[in-house]
Amino acid sequence: MSGGISRRRFVKLLGGAAAAIGLASLGYSLGWFSAGERAVLERSISGESNLERPLVSLVKGRDVNAMVRRAIKAIGGIEALVSPGSRILIKPNVGFNRPEAVTSPEVLRAVIEVIKDADPKEIIVAESAVRGYNTSNNFGVTGIADVVRGLGIRLVDLDKSSEIVKVKTSGKLLGEVSVFKLACDADVIISVPRLKRHSQAIVTISMKNMMGILPSDQKGMFHVLGLQQCIADLNTVFRPDLAIVDATEVMTVSGPGMGRMVPGEAILASRDPVALDLIAAEYLFRLEGNENPLETALNVPHIKLAAELGIGINDPSRIRVVEERVS
Amino acid sequence: MVLGLLFIPLAGSFLSMLPSRRVVRPPGAVDEKLFLELCTRCGICVDACSSEGRGTLEPCGILDGVSMMGTPKVNPLRAPCEARYGICEGRLPCVKSCPTGALRWIEPEEIKLGSVSWSPGRCIAVLGGECLVCAEVCPVPGAITPRNGIPVFHSNRCVGCGRCVYACPADPKALILMPEGERRHHWGRAGFSR
Numbered sequence: 001m002s003g004g005i006s007r008r009r010f011v012k013l014l015g016g017a018a019a020a021i022g023l024a025s026l027g028y029s030l031g032w033f034s035a036g037e038r039a040v041l042e043r044s045i046s047g048e049s050n051l052e053r054p055l056v057s058l059v060k061g062r063d064v065n066a067m068v069r070r071a072i073k074a075i076g077g078i079e080a081l082v083s084p085g086s087r088i089l090i091k092p093n094v095g096f097n098r099p100e101a102v103t104s105p106e107v108l109r110a111v112i113e114v115i116k117d118a119d120p121k122e123i124i125v126a127e128s129a130v131r132g133y134n135t136s137n138n139f140g141v142t143g144i145a146d147v148v149r150g151l152g153i154r155l156v157d158l159d160k161s162s163e164i165v166k167v168k169t170s171g172k173l174l175g176e177v178s179v180f181k182l183a184c185d186a187d188v189i190i191s192v193p194r195l196k197r198h199s200q201a202i203v204t205i206s207m208k209n210m211m212g213i214l215p216s217d218q219k220g221m222f223h224v225l226g227l228q229q230c231i232a233d234l235n236t237v238f239r240p241d242l243a244i245v246d247a248t249e250v251m252t253v254s255g256p257g258m259g260r261m262v263p264g265e266a267i268l269a270s271r272d273p274v275a276l277d278l279i280a281a282e283y284l285f286r287l288e289g290n291e292n293p294l295e296t297a298l299n300v301p302h303i304k305l306a307a308e309l310g311i312g313i314n315d316p317s318r319i320r321v322v323e324e325r326v327s
Numbered sequence: 328m329v330l331g332l333l334f335i336p337l338a339g340s341f342l343s344m345l346p347s348r349r350v351v352r353p354p355g356a357v358d359e360k361l362f363l364e365l366c367t368r369c370g371i372c373v374d375a376c377s378s379e380g381r382g383t384l385e386p387c388g389i390l391d392g393v394s395m396m397g398t399p400k401v402n403p404l405r406a407p408c409e410a411r412y413g414i415c416e417g418r419l420p421c422v423k424s425c426p427t428g429a430l431r432w433i434e435p436e437e438i439k440l441g442s443v444s445w446s447p448g449r450c451i452a453v454l455g456g457e458c459l460v461c462a463e464v465c466p467v468p469g470a471i472t473p474r475n476g477i478p479v480f481h482s483n484r485c486v487g488c489g490r491c492v493y494a495c496p497a498d499p500k501a502l503i504l505m506p507e508g509e510r511r512h513h514w515g516r517a518g519f520s521r
Contacts, residue, residue: 097413097466131494132407132464134381137414199459199473220496223451223458257463 042168043184043237053320054272054313056279060265061326064248068110071244071269074322081242081271082118082188089186090115090123091240093193093209094138095130100249100261102138103194105147107246107267111192112151126182127212128158130256131219135159156182164215171233171309173225183213183238191240191273195247195264195284197255200227202300203284204256205277206243207235207311228301235273235311244269245280252288262287274312275319277303347392349506350400351441351487353384354410355422355433357512365429368397372421372430379420381406381413383489401440403489403504411438411486412466431512439510440487445480449501452477461491461502482508 057074059067072078082088090111092103108125115123125148129135135157139145148155163181183189193209200223201208208231211219222230247264254260264287270276278297285293294316298304307314353372356362368386376384376399383406387395399421401408409415422430451458462471462478470484471491487509492502 130464131460132490134409134414199462200457220460220494223456223460223496224498227457257466258468 052313053318054270054275055320055322056268056270056272056275057322057324058279058283059267059269059324059326062265063326064104064106064267065110065113066326067267068107068244068269069114070324070326071267072114072242074324075269075271078114078118078242082115082120084119085121086187087122087185088115088120088124088188088190089183090125090190090192091183091209091212092125092127092144093196093204093212094127094135094142094144095212096133096257097138097141098257099142100251101194101196101255101257102142102144103192103246104248105143107244107248108144108192109147109151111190111244112148112153115190116151120188122154124154124156124182124186126156126158126180128180128214128216128219129212131216158182158213159216167237169233170236171229172305173229174233177234177237178215178218179213179238180215188241189238191243193243193245194249194251195245195268195280196251197253197259197284199255201231201302203277203281203297203303205245205280206240206273207231207277207302207306210234210238210240213238229305231302232305232309232311235306236309239311240273242269242271243273243276245276247280247283250284250287252284272312272319274303274306274314276312277306278314278316279319279321345392347395348390350387350391350395350398351489351504351506351509352511353399353401353421353430354408354419354438354440355430355512357429357431357514359511361514362429362511363394363398365427366398367427367429369426370397370399371424371426372399375420375424379418380415381409383408384421401487401489401504403492404500407490407493408440408488410440411435411488413488433510433512437510438486439508440489441504441506441509442482442485442487443480443489443491444503444505444507445478446501446503449497449499450478451497451501453501458496460494460496464490464494466490 055075057071059071061067092108094102129138158180161180164178165181166176166178168176191206191209193205196204198204245268247266250262250264251259252262268280281297281300282293285296290296373384383401384399385402386397387400416435447453459473462473465471467484467486470481472479489504492504495502
């Protein structure tokens with residue numbers, strides 16, 4: 001054994017290495033090395049979260065641009081919410097690669113133009129698509145990319161961003177939720193969904209739409225834990241400050257990917273996502289020919305659970321609905 | 328030393344006797360026997376898939392069988408195949424990059440890579456959870472239809488894209504992509520047919 005290592009020493013080294021690997025894996029499983037990822041943030045909700053008598057506007061017509069302007073004006077105008085210098089995150093629903101299943105580009109254009117008038121510091125349009133769909137591709141084939149980039153606004157495919165943070169919720173099932181950091185950085189979150197039926201959540205409107213700021217694994221976890229409660233829990237921290245619902249063409253009967261498209265010819269807006277989702281769901285069920293649309297909407301579990309958590313109001317007698325028609 | 332050298336062909340012949348797994352091939356693959364002859368294991372389709380597609384293709388490993396090693400397979404756990412209803416529809420970078428004709432052009436409506444196999448015992452919906460993610464992400468009309476909150480799979484309609492397998496949040500997954508019902512190119516008197 002000239003210059004080499006003795007058998008005894010080799011065995012010792014091997015034992016040492018095994019012990020080191022064992023300790024390292026134990027440490028890893030206990031989360032010693034992932035301190036950065038485990039940092040838990042807290043997010044406070046801006047604006048008046050406890051509107052006692054929320055306003056919901058329902059504007060009917062054909063001229064999308066005028067309808068969006070009217071709907072936002074009717075609930076107090078954009079200036080009440082967007083102060084110059086604030087950072088705005090617009091969250092459309094671009095979960096699929098089929099135009100009928102996503103927020104229509106015309107509505108998104110109108111919303112961006114209204115917000116631009118309020119002179120914010122930054123506007124970002126961001127989305128993370130349904131698992132199994134490519135967000136960037138969805139942006140392209142649905143025409144969202146052309147509209148957003150045409151207006152000179154930053155369009156972000158969240159799936160390509162690696163920065164994920166954990167945020168504490170005050171919900172019942174979710175202690176903390178992993179989200180893309182970009183969503184945390186925004187001062188104002190504006191949810192711009194299309195009105196659709198949903199196979200699991202019953203309806204997908206402004207609160208369900210917020211699942212698009214979650215990374216893929218977290219989205220899956222919602223289904224494992226209990227989707228309806230998780231949607232409500234997520235909205236305790238990521239409650240849209242303003243929501244504008246595209247009900248120009250409504251997906252009824254089944255969804256969220258494929259369903260029967262019915263002309264709704266309406267735009268709904270509110271600063272209370274619970275009240276808005278209730279009124280929008282009622283509108284959807286009425287289009288479906290449901291005999292008790294309001295009753296059915298009140299029984300949508302995540303709308304009810306969100307109201308229980310104090311995210312908004314689901315008492316129809318306290319919601320003021322402003323119905324208008326733009327010719 | 329001599330014994331050691333002898334071991335190599337012995338081990339090789341032993342390994343090649345192990346059964347090959349049936350794997351899901353990329354779109355436009357010729358029938359399996361011919362495929363194994365034509366495919367040179369160059370890996371160009373796998374590269375094309377990762378750069379121009381979503382990266383669902385990967386080379387088969389030794390566990391798929393020695394004769395299969397290096398040939399491409401669809402692994403929906405990496406990403407769904409976008410050849411039908413996706414970013415590769417009408418483009419097929421894997422097929423276009425194949426230098427030997429192991430993969431041949433196939434029209435979008437003829438693509439069927441296989442079908443999914445469902446394990447109810449692992450399914451969140453069956454176990455009482457609020458999940459129909461498979462039906463939600465399925466791009467094929469009528470391939471997965473929910474009945475009383477539980478998905479029903481219609482393998483005759485399934486194109487085998489693997490979106491549902493990829494998105495299934497159950498751990499372990501309640502869905503596996505299988506080559507059952509796959510549509511391949513066959514060599515006949517009039518050349519290749521499907």
